[in-house]
Amino acid sequence: AQSVTQPDIHITVSEGASLELRCNYSYGATPYLFWYVQSPGQGLQLLLKYFSGDTLVQGIKGFEAEFKRSQSSFNLRKPSVHWSDAAEYFCAVGAPNFGNEKLTFGTGTRLTIIP
Amino acid sequence: DVKVTQSSRYLVKRTGEKVFLECVQDMDHENMFWYRQDPGLGLRLIYFSYDVKMKEKGDIPEGYSVSREKKERFSLILESASTNQTSMYLCASRQGGATEAFFGQGTRLTVV
Numbered sequence: 001a002q003s004v005t006q007p008d009i010h011i012t013v014s015e016g017a018s019l020e021l022r023c024n025y026s027y028g029a030t031p032y033l034f035w036y037v038q039s040p041g042q043g044l045q046l047l048l049k050y051f052s053g054d055t056l057v058q059g060i061k062g063f064e065a066e067f068k069r070s071q072s073s074f075n076l077r078k079p080s081v082h083w084s085d086a087a088e089y090f091c092a093v094g095a096p097n098f099g100n101e102k103l104t105f106g107t108g109t110r111l112t113i114i115p
Numbered sequence: 116d117v118k119v120t121q122s123s124r125y126l127v128k129r130t131g132e133k134v135f136l137e138c139v140q141d142m143d144h145e146n147m148f149w150y151r152q153d154p155g156l157g158l159r160l161i162y163f164s165y166d167v168k169m170k171e172k173g174d175i176p177e178g179y180s181v182s183r184e185k186k187e188r189f190s191l192i193l194e195s196a197s198t199n200q201t202s203m204y205l206c207a208s209r210q211g212g213a214t215e216a217f218f219g220q221g222t223r224l225t226v227v
Contacts, residue, residue, distance in 0.1 A: 006157075009155070032213060034215060034216075036218075041221075042220060042221070043119075043205060043218040043219050043220045043221050044158075044205065044207075044218040045218075046215050046216075046217075049215050051213040052213075090157065090158065092216075096212075096213070101145075101146040101163070101165060101209060101211045102146075102148065102160055102163050102173065103148075103207075103209070103216050104160070105150070105157045105158040105159075106157055107155060107156060107157035108157045
């Protein structure tokens with residue numbers, strides 16, 4: 001069974017600083033990987049996804065993530081955060097086999113931006 | 116624009132009531148999901164459905180049931196609501212394979 005760990009519950013960064021949110025997964029093969037963002041009171045919006053190929057993926061809002069098979073990680077990065085990036089971020093994993101379509105989510109990382 | 120619509124943003128129900136949460140998707144997706152979101156616990160899968168009238172239990176199905184009579188609609192049912200079911204409920208749909216899930220806006224349910 002797949003699982004996801006987001007080790008950081010809460011991160012605070014200054015506006016304009018760089019950001020890295022950590023995500024580690026457990027799965028026997030290369031999974032599908034996703035990052036979602038949730039603003040207060042809203043549903044989840046997809047930031048980016050990895051299925052195969054180039055291990056560095058670009059997403060919306062200037063975010064990128066890198067799949068590292070050796071570390072079972074899919075960390076999210078942004079070179080310079082904006083106040084509007086304050087939100088909760090969820091990493092998710094899916095199994096690339098027919099008949100197992102559910103996504104398993106991590107516990108989330110809350111991002112606070114300080115001026 | 117693709118859309119997953121949950122019938123209510125906020126609900127307040129009394130303990131013991133039967134509660135229905137409705138979700139509709141317009142993308143002709145095969146798979147639909149109900150998650151529960153609680154602080155510090157992330158999203159936990161309650162039930163999912165991979166076809167009309169087909170369902171599978173997720174990680175926390177106790178106290179819940181589901182119904183999928185039409186492909187576009189997936190209902191979550193709380194047979195007898197309890198205070199520990201106060202939570203945010205998120206519906207999602209996904210075609211499957213190398214695709215992402217799309218989420219509704221969520222229903223914040225309070226059981227008093």
